[in-house]
Amino acid sequence: MTHTETLEYTPQIAAKTAAYYAKVESVIPEIEWPSFAPYIAAINELKRERNAIILAHNYQTPEIYHCVADYVGDSLGLARKGASVDAEVIVMAGVHFMAETTKILNPEKIVLMPDLAAGCSLAASITAADVRDMRKKHPGAPVVSYVNTTADVKAETDVCCTSGNAVEVVESLGVKKVIFLPDQYLASYVASQTDVEIVAWPGSCEVHERFTGDEIRGYKNSYDNLSVIAHPECPPDVLEAADFVGSTAGMIDFVGKQSSNKVLLVTECSMSDNVAVEYPEVEFIRPCNLCPHMKQITLPKILASLQSLQPRIEIDPDIIDRARGSVERMLAI
Ligand code: 13P
Ligand code: SF4
Numbered sequence: 001m002t003h004t005e006t007l008e009y010t011p012q013i014a015a016k017t018a019a020y021y022a023k024v025e026s027v028i029p030e031i032e033w034p035s036f037a038p039y040i041a042a043i044n045e046l047k048r049e050r051n052a053i054i055l056a057h058n059y060q061t062p063e064i065y066h067c068v069a070d071y072v073g074d075s076l077g078l079a080r081k082g083a084s085v086d087a088e089v090i091v092m093a094g095v096h097f098m099a100e101t102t103k104i105l106n107p108e109k110i111v112l113m114p115d116l117a118a119g120c121s122l123a124a125s126i127t128a129a130d131v132r133d134m135r136k137k138h139p140g141a142p143v144v145s146y147v148n149t150t151a152d153v154k155a156e157t158d159v160c161c162t163s164g165n166a167v168e169v170v171e172s173l174g175v176k177k178v179i180f181l182p183d184q185y186l187a188s189y190v191a192s193q194t195d196v197e198i199v200a201w202p203g204s205c206e207v208h209e210r211f212t213g214d215e216i217r218g219y220k221n222s223y224d225n226l227s228v229i230a231h232p233e234c235p236p237d238v239l240e241a242a243d244f245v246g247s248t249a250g251m252i253d254f255v256g257k258q259s260s261n262k263v264l265l266v267t268e269c270s271m272s273d274n275v276a277v278e279y280p281e282v283e284f285i286r287p288c289n290l291c292p293h294m295k296q297i298t299l300p301k302i303l304a305s306l307q308s309l310q311p312r313i314e315i316d317p318d319i320i321d322r323a324r325g326s327v328e329r330m331l332a333i
Contacts (some may be wrong), residue, residue: 007038007218053087057094058248059268064287074249076162114301122148125184125203155322160330164247185319205233213237230266235297
């Protein structure tokens with residue numbers, strides 16, 4: 001079997017995958033299931049043979065998130081899990097910087113990235129040379145990098161953070177001023193939550209920067225008692241209109257804690273599908289901004305990477321050594 005073959009939907013495959021379909025039937029139309037089910041069956045079988053584990057970000061589509069992933073989460077959760085798994089092979093169903101973070105923490109393991117082109121506009125916005133220039137302009141200020149950065153940038157970083165722990169990480173340094181990169185909006189959100197002076201870099205997420213405060217206020221006017229839950233990569237006027245701001249895992253957690261039956265998740269739109277499966281009584285209002293990078297990952301590509309054990313994430317050992325400290329310092333906080 002090769003990844004160019006289309007796998008067949010047989011009665012055996014239908015029976016093997018019935019429990020998965022029962023889980024996702026509210027978000028995957030029945031007519032689409034025959035194109036997913038054979039891959040789900042093949043991936044779950046091959047995963048066991050290869051002693052492999054699949055880590056999937058909260059933005060992956062429901063057939064990946066609910067049907068083949070062993071662990072789902074935000075960047076921090078995936079980094080933590082990546083640091084603790086026993087499997088010999090880790091498949092990252094997410095974007096390139098997430099797979100690199102996993103490799104940095106597990107240099108001896110095979111880390112597979114089903115499509116190496118799955119990047120991130122934030123990671124692409126800054127280079128290691130840019131970080132060195134920032135340090136020259138602000139001597140003595142430590143560098144805090146969002147994990148949405150390349151391994152080269154992490155190697156120039158004092159401590160990493162995610163959207164789930166950014167304020168905590170900045171405050172843990174006990175200094176008056178930090179260089180915070182590369183997301184200008186996460187930086188301004190952190191600045192609004194702390195007295196530490198934040199020097200930002202002008203990067204942004206191409207998905208979250210498209211939301212506007214006017215759009216969110218429009219939804220609030222159209223739906224009574226709407227709970228607005230936003231990711232801190234959104235611009236400040238969006239965050240001001242939100243009832244809760246947090247990482248993707250924090251947002252999901254908040255859906256379970258709030259009491260409204262109408263929720264707007266101001267983030268990548270596959271996440272609403274994934275969460276809707278767990279909260280059938282909640283109506284999710286879905287402005288659909290998709291991350292084109294996350295959407296590069298598909299079931300056929302995951303299967304192909306498990307079959308060939310390619311493409312692998314390879315990082316210069318010297319960069320791994322220098323980058324690991326910044327990720328481990330974050331995990332220790
Ligand atoms: P989280 O760490 O909150 O999952 O965010 C990652 C990301 O890429 C958001 O766009
Ligand atoms: Fe990067 Fe934005 Fe996509 Fe997240 S949603 S991976 S920050 S481009």
